Amino acid sequence: MLAVAGLAGLSAVAWSPPAMAYIGPGAGFAFAGSLLLIVAAVGLAVLIILAWPFTVAWRLIRVGNPFKHATAKRVVIVGLDGMDPGIATRLMQEGRLPNLQGLAGRGVFRPLDTSNPSMSPVAWSTFSTGVDPSLHGIYDFLTRDPCTYAPVLSSTDIGEAKKVLNIGKYLIPLEKPRIKLLRKGTPFWKLLGDRHIHSTIQRVPITFPPEPFRGLLLSGMCVPDLRGSQGTFSFFSTAQQDGQAAFTGGEQTVLRRNKEGTIRSRIVGPDNGMVKGSPRMTLPFSLHVASDRRTARLEVEGSPPVTLELERYSEWVTLSFDAGLGIQVKGIARFYLVSLEPEVSLYMTPIHIDPENPAMPISHPAVYSVYLAKLLGPFATLGLAEDTWALNERVIDEKAFFEQAMLICEERERMLFEALDHTSKGLVTTVFDTTDRVQHMFYRYLDPTHPANRDKEATAYADAIFRVYQHMDAMLGKLLAKVGDDPDTVVIVMSDHGFTNFRRGVNLNAWLRDEGYLVLKDGAHTSGDWFGQVDWSRTRAFSLGLTGMFINRKGREKSGIVEEGDEYVGLIAEIMRKLEALVDPATGQRCVRKVRSAIASADGPYRFDAPDLLVGYEGGYRNSWECATGAVTEEVFSDNTKSWSGDHCVDPEVVPGVFFSNRAIAVDAPHIADIPVSVLRLFGQKPLHQMKGRMLFATPGQPAEVRGPVEPERILQSGAAPGARVHLPGKDVAHG
């Protein structure tokens, strides 16, 4: 019917006598465009409707009724990255999380055992694939290149196109650049898709680039910004010290006013790979400060002018960088006017890939991000979207960071509810990062004696973490109201890990040096980042990243010296023993809870590329900032004075995640690897043999005896971990 109407419309215009066309271009713009849209919409619909019987027949032949053995028609998983069972329990006891409390009462709440190491890329990869790191290959954000000892991103390999056409100053790529997901294993939503069960997966970490499957996916953590980094902010300020920028980190630009008071500068964009030498693309802008010193008018070339208000985020501004030959590379950023007097300071978020015109694949299918952007407006696409770096460098303050995080959270909520609107059967999974980022940056407020509180305001955001928990609880309330009492819908709220304090940094490289396992070049006692002064021919062990220690193994590392066999086994045993006895002289406490051998504790093929030792710290400790980047400092221990004051890169037993569900379960101590298996089973599908997780939910004939909230006494770890402090109104309680 619609097709007939469309064709009739087309005919009417195509065969109208010339006089009728005298309506002119004014109408032509509208009618031609409109007609095209009608033809497109109707044509697509007709195609799909015509194909539908064949699709259904194909599905029936291939998989039959995919829901035949299902015990749930719809599963909704809300991932609250980093939600801590200790803090959640506290807030539930205080009645501040009524919806989570209600969910636990109707179904269950238990701590969720997490992966080792207990960090997001690892844990979410286990969630996606149902296997441990030795099978999915992700042990950290970073790993080392064994040929150079240089750090490489462990999740994604991004390279330039090899085939290019060389014309004058241009290098025109003849193929797509190489973007490869390094996470191994099969995500469980692909298995569901193969059985024609639809999934919408939003922002699950380590899904960039998106892998094709029968469903929708928006990539999460590890999506780069437009510059290819994991998030490089820009800071423009008239403040300077000796002609240099007054701050560090990101892209710092010293601004100068002209005689009229107007400031002109350039936004630094991505490298232009189409031009020889790959020069940076830039975008001129001007800033006109209003006479009331409360607002400023920002004019970025190619974008409509924006009025910026002091200490308020702008809407997303589209930045179009001209790569030449008519090609535009588009990104989006928000601006935040930090100050207008005495100095003018303007912060710009990292340039996110524009979801409406993505320069790299960030969704599957590619039009999914376009669809979401057109429906909901522009949204943050960067993997680590909340700009923790800017707050760590004190370029922005807590208020600016918190507002940014909440803006991103609201975008995510809209996505989740959009997915729910379209999913009556199948899986919806949305991961919220706000809980994680806010705990990282505001944990010091829970611990009045935290070293990071020195020289910083320490009370204004004392409730920031709680506010985020309550915000997520309110969102869950809306979700539960939408789902209603549908017995065929299973709702799971989970986190990949919990949280603990990060008071003291440990430089394992300095410790290895002191113990004689890491040797610096003659005359050097310390080294800068990336092992600059390390003498590899005499070094037996080194640490890179947040929990990993590598043995300099012969045949694996370029200059490896440790022989396989007894020497290797003896060395790791020796280091494990010494590390577990390591005491922080400032506190007299052991700082390492457990050291595990990656090879001995797993049997997957990628354990041989893994860090040889995974260091499980006690709460309150973590690899120091310098150690994570391969530096060797004077001292082994140091206070953590950064705003990044909470962490979870400790022993996994210290930081379990949370597991809430509206259905009771049959297993008392759920593990994150159980979730993919359980979802597959709920839909009546068989997990892959390498998925070792258990079915959490009761199967027909089996009782679901684990129900209700966990007894608070069982929450011994997480926010109450040794070294951590939990702030209670009126009294500070230090644990451990």
Add this chain to the structure above:
Amino acid sequence: MDLFNALTSAVFDVLLAPFGYRLAWFDLVLWPVLAGIGALLVYKKVSNQAGIAAAKQRIMVHILAVVIYRDDILGVLRSTARALGWNVRYLAHNVVPLLVMIVPMTVLMVQLVAHFAYRPLEKGDVRLLEVALDPESGVSPKAVQLQVPQGVAVDAGPVRTPDGQVVWRLKMQDEGDFTLRLTAGDEAQNKALAVGGGPRKVPVLRSKTWEALLYPGEAALPRKSAFESIRVAADERDVSPLPGGEGGIVLWFFGTSLVAGFLLRNRFGVTL
């Protein structure tokens, strides 16, 4: 009508004069492009740009939803219906700019047609002179008489039909701009005829209906005239490689102004 035609003709005779009739292709490219730009500026001014952008956005959303949720057949139908619904809103947003632009655009197209669509007749050509009488005038076709000037001969006719049509076949014997004289009772009307010579504005039709607006080459017939229209069909002028004739120029104008407007929309910051 006469005043309107006279005014617009006066303006366009001047505007089109610099390049004359010989460089037809130049005017036929220049004016549609300028019309496209003008239309853009007017469109930007008088249309609800935010509303148009929002409507387009929603249409696109629902079309993408058809693609993305193609396994959900009810969803596909719902999204298609919504896309069409928003399409109606989009069209509604275009009514005001359409009303504003329809007159100037029509005038421009009519003038281009009048100047470039036809060529003068050639010596030796035989053409029909078609006269239509207003049925309400009560004048009989038998009362219609024709006087031809030197250089034009009546080859055959008149043929009078009961529905008020009178037709003569004329033969062009000489080159020049001639005037035919037609009488019906007390009323006398002229009809211009262009034969030979270079390209110029060719008179085709005199009418007393709205059609006169489309043929500004001659004055309209008076409203009380017994004649409804007087026509001598002209040949299409060859303006290759561009399409010629009335229909060709109209379509060319329509297409070129659209393309120009579409290509320049971003430069002028207009949402179409």
